[in-house]
Amino acid sequence: MSGSDYEKELSEIEDANDPPCRDIGGENSFCHSPYIVCLLQKIIAEVIGTFFVVFAGCGSVIVNKVYGDVTFPGICITWGLIVMVMIYSTGHISGAHFNPAVTVTFAIFRRFPWKEVPCYVIAQLGGSLLASAVLSVTFETKKEHFFGTIPAGSDLQSFVLEIVISFLLMFVVSGVATDNRAIGELAGLAIGATITLNVFVAGPVSGASMNPARTLGPAIVMKQYKGLWVYIVGPFLGVFAGAFAYNLIRFTKKPLREITKTKSFLKTLSKENAV
Numbered sequence: 001m002s003g004s005d006y007e008k009e010l011s012e013i014e015d016a017n018d019p020p021c022r023d024i025g026g027e028n029s030f031c032h033s034p035y036i037v038c039l040l041q042k043i044i045a046e047v048i049g050t051f052f053v054v055f056a057g058c059g060s061v062i063v064n065k066v067y068g069d070v071t072f073p074g075i076c077i078t079w080g081l082i083v084m085v086m087i088y089s090t091g092h093i094s095g096a097h098f099n100p101a102v103t104v105t106f107a108i109f110r111r112f113p114w115k116e117v118p119c120y121v122i123a124q125l126g127g128s129l130l131a132s133a134v135l136s137v138t139f140e141t142k143k144e145h146f147f148g149t150i151p152a153g154s155d156l157q158s159f160v161l162e163i164v165i166s167f168l169l170m171f172v173v174s175g176v177a178t179d180n181r182a183i184g185e186l187a188g189l190a191i192g193a194t195i196t197l198n199v200f201v202a203g204p205v206s207g208a209s210m211n212p213a214r215t216l217g218p219a220i221v222m223k224q225y226k227g228l229w230v231y232i233v234g235p236f237l238g239v240f241a242g243a244f245a246y247n248l249i250r251f252t253k254k255p256l257r258e259i260t261k262t263k264s265f266l267k268t269l270s271k272e273n274a275v
Helices: 003-017 033-066 072-094 100-108 114-139 155-177 184-206 212-222 230-250 262-274
Strands: none
Touching: 033 072, 033 114, 033 212, 072 184, 100 114, 100 155, 100 212, 100 230, 114 212, 155 184, 155 230, 212 230
16 A cells, blocks of 8 residues: 555545534634534533543442442443443544543544644543542542542552553554444443453552543542552553554555455455356
């Protein structure tokens, strides 16, 4: 595949997955009012989505610590379910990032405009802070009710785990949400299941953050900053590596559905037999 063909295919895939802000009103510019309206809609969707992800996920942690009714498997399932629900609710509006590491990585791989990255990151942090504040006030949390993420063992152990589980998360996101050969309708289910699995594996050790916003909100509200660098550096490295790995295997000359068409396969066989 030539360089020009590669760029053309990349552009087509990006167009297929990019939220349709630039389709409204023509120019893709901050001074063009329809674009601003669309951007505001996406920002609001990110705030609401991140708010409920943190509210439900961290809320299950508080309820379990205060009342003891949720249990660890319940916390894992809650995280997976709320992510899945919010992806299906807002994915068609904002892309349902809810995670600064995901947003920045999309921009690095030219699947998201850099000029919107600050807006998304601020929205995600704002949603996490708001949810953390609501939880803290509602449950009158004490120090022992901390619902953020802190390393249970060494910082290095949690750091490695955060890289690995963030890698898996972004690898799955890249496969089901950005590749037009995948079944897009299953994206929320696949990503939610990945979150659940990751929390099962890494939750008892690192808290299974995978998301700097998820960690920063509770940490700032409850003033608990132990091992904070782990949950900022680890997810960014893991998410970037996951996206990079998927992009190594993403491109083929033909979509998979064309390669595996029965009719095309039979025609190939008949030609070979004729020879």
